Amino acid sequence: MMRTKILITVLLGIFISSSCTEPYEIEAVDYENVLVVESTITDELKPQIVKLSRTSPLENTDILVENGATVTIEGNNGENFSFSQNNISGYYVSNQEFRAQPNVAYTLQIVTSDGKRYSSSTVVLPPVVEMDQVYTEPIIDATENKDGVQVLVNTEDPTGNAKYFRYEYEETYKITAPNPSSFSTEIINYNLSTGTYDVILTPREPEEICFSTETSTGITQTSTTELNENKVFRFPVRYLSRFDPKIQTRYSILVKQYAQSVEAYTFYKIVKELGSIGSLLSQGQPGYVAGNMVAHANPDEKVLGFFEASSTTSERLYFNYEDFGFRKPPYFVDCEVMILDYLDNTTLDDDPNERETFYYLVTSKNYQVIRLAQGTLYTVVQPECSLCTSFSSNVQPDFWED
Structure with a gap:
C-alpha cells in the first residue's frame, strides 16, 4: 500500500x-x-x-x-x-x-x-491559578551545551483543583542598528554606455531603534499529578543562549500559563x-x-x-545581558562595512570596479550610505545593519519599559 x-x-x-x-x-x-x-x-x-x-x-x-x-x-x-x-x-x-x-x-x-x-x-x-513567580537564572550546562539564561516559572495550587498546565510566551526585544545612516540615497541619470550616474543624499533621522515580537511554538506542558505537592517549581519555559542577538540590547518576555x-x-x-x-x-x-x-x-x-476552555494568567519581565555579567552578544548579521570610491571605475588595478559595485549594492541590495568623505568615498553597509526597519518595526510597544 x-x-x-x-x-x-x-x-x-x-x-x-x-x-x-x-x-x-x-x-x-x-x-x-x-x-x-x-x-x-x-x-x-x-x-x-x-x-x-x-x-x-x-x-x-x-x-x-x-x-x-x-x-x-x-x-x-x-x-x-x-x-x-x-x-x-x-x-x-x-x-x-x-x-x-x-x-x-x-x-x-x-x-x-x-x-x-x-x-x-x-x-x-478549570480553576484560575496565579503564577507565583516568573524569573531568570544564568545557566551553564555542558551536557546540553547550554550557556545562557533560563526563564523559569513557580506555581502552586494548595486546593489541588488544578494539576495540568500549559505555557506559552511572547518575547519582545529591542534592536539598535550598529551602523545607522543619516542619509537616504537616490541614484539618477545612470548612463549605461559610460557607467556614470549622479548620487543624491538627502538628510534624514536615522532609523536605528526597533522592536520585534515573536510568539512561542511547540507544546510546553507540565503536570503535578506525580508530585508530593501540587506545585510547579523551577519549570523551564524559555532558554536563551548568551550569544543570542535578541538579548543584545534589552529583552522582555510575557509568560502565559493556562490551566488545562x-x-x-x-x-x-x-x-x-x-x-x-x-x-x-x-x-x-x-x-x-x-x-x-x-x-x-x-x-x-x-x-x-x-x-x-482554559483559565490563564500572565506575567512579564525584562532583562539585559549585563544583568548576568555576559559580554554583548553579536548582532543579527555580520555587518560588512565597505568604502567604495566613485572615481574607481576600472579593474586594471586588480581591484573591483568600485563605481559599478556601489551602483549595484545601492540599487539592487538596498545598501545604505553611512558616511561620505572627500566627495567620492562612500561608506556603505547592508540595510539590516543600518535600517532596523528593514526587518523589524520602529514602533515602540505600549508596554515597553527601558
Whole structure:
C-alpha cells in the first residue's frame, strides 16, 4: 500500500494578538482530507478564535483553510456566540468579545459550507491559578551545551483543583542598528554606455531603534499529578543562549500559563509525542488521537484537533545581558562595512570596479550610505545593519519599559 506523508498544524492556544502554530510531519496510510479544528477559549475578555483547516499532502506546505463555515460556541447558561471568518488570517473570530465563565459548559458547533455538522464535547473552565513567580537564572550546562539564561516559572495550587498546565510566551526585544545612516540615497541619470550616474543624499533621522515580537511554538506542558505537592517549581519555559542577538540590547518576555483539563492535557501530550513518529490519522493504529470533535452524520469520520476552555494568567519581565555579567552578544548579521570610491571605475588595478559595485549594492541590495568623505568615498553597509526597519518595526510597544 502506498504511504504518503501529510502535514498537520497543531494550534497551541490561538489568540488574536498572539497565535502560535507548529507544523508536525506525520506518517499516514494514504492521504485523507480531514477537518482540523483548533480552538482554546479563555477567561480573558477578548475576541475568541476558532481555526478550521484541512490536512494537506506533504508536497503542499500551505495551510488549507476551511472557508465558508458557520461557527458558534454555545454555553449551557443560554449564551451563544457567533463567529465570522477573518479575510486576512482565515481564522473565525467571535463577533463580540467574551470570556469563558466558571461553571458554564461550552460546546463548539460547526457547519461547513457543504452542510456537514460537527460539534465538540462540552468543556468547562478549570480553576484560575496565579503564577507565583516568573524569573531568570544564568545557566551553564555542558551536557546540553547550554550557556545562557533560563526563564523559569513557580506555581502552586494548595486546593489541588488544578494539576495540568500549559505555557506559552511572547518575547519582545529591542534592536539598535550598529551602523545607522543619516542619509537616504537616490541614484539618477545612470548612463549605461559610460557607467556614470549622479548620487543624491538627502538628510534624514536615522532609523536605528526597533522592536520585534515573536510568539512561542511547540507544546510546553507540565503536570503535578506525580508530585508530593501540587506545585510547579523551577519549570523551564524559555532558554536563551548568551550569544543570542535578541538579548543584545534589552529583552522582555510575557509568560502565559493556562490551566488545562486532563483531557486537553492528554491530547496535546500525545500529539507532542507522536508528532514526528506516529500516525494521527490511522484509525486503530497506536498513534491515533481522536480529540473531542465528532461529525453528526458519521461518528466514525475522523476529525482532528481539540476544543478547550482554559483559565490563564500572565506575567512579564525584562532583562539585559549585563544583568548576568555576559559580554554583548553579536548582532543579527555580520555587518560588512565597505568604502567604495566613485572615481574607481576600472579593474586594471586588480581591484573591483568600485563605481559599478556601489551602483549595484545601492540599487539592487538596498545598501545604505553611512558616511561620505572627500566627495567620492562612500561608506556603505547592508540595510539590516543600518535600517532596523528593514526587518523589524520602529514602533515602540505600549508596554515597553527601558
